[in-house]
Amino acid sequence: MIACECAVCTSTDKKDNRLRSSIMVQSEKTTLVVDSGPDFRYQMLRAKVKHLDAIIYTHAHKDHVAGLDDVRAFNFFTQEPMQVYASDMTQEVIIREFPYAFYESKYPGVPDIQLNTIALEPFVAGDIPVTPIMVWHLKMPVLGFRFGRFTYITDANRIEDSELEKIRGSEVLVLNSLRKEKHISHYSLSESIEVVKSLQIPQCYFTHLSHQMGLHAEVEAELPNGINLAYDGLVINV
Template sequence: MTNELPSSHHTSYIYRVSYSSLTITFLGTGTSAGVPMIACDCPVCTSPDKKDKRLRSSIMIQSEKTTLVVDSGPDFRYQMLRAGVKHLDAIIFTHSHKDHVAGLDDVRAFNFFSQLPMQVYASDATQEVIIREFPYAFYESKYPGLPDIKLNTIGMESFMVGDIEVTPILVWHLKMPVLGFRFGAFTYITDASRIEDAEMEKIRGSEVLVLNALRKEKHISHFSLDESIEIAKKLQVPQCYLTHMSHQMGKHAEVEAELPDGIHFAYDGLVIKV
């Protein structure tokens, strides 16, 4: 299968929102190594501030009827326990890197209590990696207790998960296509270093934008702090939260105080309503 996704040629978008509001929980806001990073004694990794403790990036989105998670990284089990999640309808994947897919095996608990397969939404390229990393979940004859997963293919068209409409946004992680997602007035983008103009237009009009910002210094495959701030200002999004941050960004409290109005650092456990 190809590792590319088709680009969208639309310039205007209509979002058919059938829910009154969404609740977004930041399950993790760190980069692939997490914060603190193993064996690091820097001021951020040794900070006592809870907002400087960052699990691998993921969010939970809830309407009155539907609960979904974007990405299930290595910390997925603990994130579900910490957030007290009892029911999960679906997992939507941005891309196939380990820090975004490694915890998928732990959907077994949801399978057990719901007696239903977990609905997983991913591009063809991400599905290939999921099947390769968790082949036992897709055997025709499975040992009892193994994950039960139903794969659903994401293209570039909007789709529904329960009563939540999801619009994919194609971004680039250096040369790798990654999917961001718009949910009504809320847009979530992680692991991006470039967004083409046509896809940028899908973000315009959002009330809240979540955007990755790895560190202050420029990076080859992630937006820097200044690059993310520039995008938020260009799109005139009222509220922007930054995520997927490394220990190189600095302490939450110190850098947060320097950010422009309307731009904030997300942190693990933060809950917002849109």
């Protein structure tokens, strides 16, 4: 956190040094990311990503969409539009935040974006099947996504029973867990643990962690078997 001198923000453990929450999903033919927050450019540089086929959005909050402008580099090298998958609500915000990308007469070099509308029906991005899962971020609907045996959910504090069934049977779940204290729109640590236990998923990683959660190593030592804190650069093979 900017200007903070707490134990987490000044830690020398790389696992305490986190950028905004996002994941990259790859098959043999397709590379996509979920969300492009303000750190998107640096995340792509740090991971040495040379090709990106699509971006899928969970919701329209700034910390999940703000980096979209930087897809122009991928446009330049592929000479193709970036395929963007988002709900109607998220598309409205994207168009409002990046209007120049959607003008009829575009300035040279602006991002080339192809919007694809998604809701709760399964879809395919490249050759990757995706099942959307609706969760609640206080009163805001947010989309989580299941990719085969792997499920990713962020910015949630409630999931209805019908949507929980879409997660059940996953081998790996990534779930948001903001801090130990209760929060108005994010799961707390104890709430996230209860969700994982109720679904009986063998391996879970908690993401979207605030510095208020505490030091990575100390929190990890307190977690039940099969539950870990995610960290920047984590690679999961499913």
